[in-house]
Amino acid sequence: MGKRTRTDPAKVGTMLLSRGTGIGMIVVLIMLGIRAPLFFDLNNIMNVLKQGSVLTMxxxxxxxxxxxxxxxxxxxxxxxxxxxxxAGMIIAGAGAVFALTAGITAGLAVGLINAFLVIIVKIPTFVATLGTMFVMQGITSWYNDGKALTIKVIPGFAMLGQGRIAVIPVIFVIVIVMCFILNYFFKHTMTGLRMYAAGENPAAAKLKGLNTRKYLLYSYVLSGGILGFTGVLQCSYNYGASAVTSGMDFLIQALSAAYLGSTFSKTGELSMIGTVISGMFIAALSNALIINGISNQQISGVLGIILILSILLTVIKKREIGQVTIF
Known part of the structure; x- marks a missing residue:
């Protein structure tokens, strides 16, 4: 008789942590789709890709x-x-190029302000960015006077958020292109790799002579530019801007996507590809739950659970390599 191979529980646990996320996503969506076959309809799938693109960005x-x-x-x-x-610039007749430029510029400016408060003034990141969040909400309310801003259909501008290439939404194509550009930047360029090093272990990075403050500055500015561009995409997608404050909802879903995406890595490393997969999963999950008759209030609870579980999994993985810092 052959020797019976003994299964190592530690190896099984590691495999589940590294592969369980993807398997779990597929199983959950299949189960919900079986209960509501409309979920698997091609038009609905394309709508999910379109709806989930702003969140994923x-x-x-x-x-x-x-x-x-x-x-x-x-x-x-x-x-x-x-x-x-x-939206305000389009309504004023400034044109799509100016609206796009203004959005990205405003995002870069906010990124610089956040970096200044955190790096120079040395305010804790949570407090500094919470403060700028309230300031931005106040500026937004003043700018739109509490009213929705609806824009006219401008073909070139509408193409960003509403256009399609065959059946695939243009906004989803933008997300994929952005994902691969940033993934290459962070994984294959010296600056990107140093940003990873500075963020993962600042103390070790300093010992190696890296200027961690410089790379933190880069991260805030890059993030601000991306978020500014995302706001313009949302304007195109919504044919304007809503007066309803939705920033916190976006934050919870985006955090869930980022940390859920990190669970694809054996070490809990953040990645653009993992973030995009998780962002689209959250959009698909919300869509499937709605089709199954779940209310928006209940969906918020589900997203909160996803955020807690994804951070918990990240903490477990980081403990395995001796690093537990999340924020």
Whole structure:
């Protein structure tokens, strides 16, 4: 008789941690789809990709600052601000190019302000970005006077958020292109790798001579630019800007996507590809739950659970390598 192979529980646990996320996502969506076959309809799938693209772009911007060792409570508020700014400029007749430029510029400016408060003034990241979040919400309310800003259909501008290439939404294509550009930047360029190093272990990075403050600055500015651009995409997608404050909802979903995406890595490392997969999963999950008759209030609870579980999994993985810092 052959020797019976003994299963190592530790190895099984490691495999489940590294592969369980993807398997779990697939199983959950299949189960919900079986209960509501409409979920698997091609038009619905394309709508999920379209609806989830703004959320995923916010998660990409948030991931960029998290990789560099920062944190941004105002990510959703910045998107809403630049969305309103873009809508106001389109209504005023400034044109799509000016709206796009203004949105990205405003995002870069907010990124610089956050970096200044955290790096120079040395305010804790949570407090500094919470403060700028409230400021941005106030500016947004003043700018739109508490009213929704509806724009006319401008073909070139509408193409960003509403257009399709065959059946695939243009906004989803933008997300994929952005994902691969940033993934290459962080994984294959010296600056990107140093941002990872500075964010993962600042003390070790300093010992190696890295200027961690510089790379934290880069992360805030890069994130701000991405979020500013996302606000313009949202304006195109919504044909304007809503007066309803949704920044905190965006933040919770984007954080869930970023940390859930990190569970794809054996070491709990943040990644753009993981973030995009998780962002689209959250969009698909919300869609499937709605089709199954779940209310928006209950969906918020589900997203909160996802955030807690994803951070818990990240902490477990980081403990295995002797690093437990999340924020």
């Amino acid at each position: 916010i998660a990409i911007g948030l991931t960029a600052v998290l990789i560099g060792g920062g944190f941004d409570m105002g990510a959703g508020a910045l998107v809403q601000l630049t969305c309103n700014l873009a």
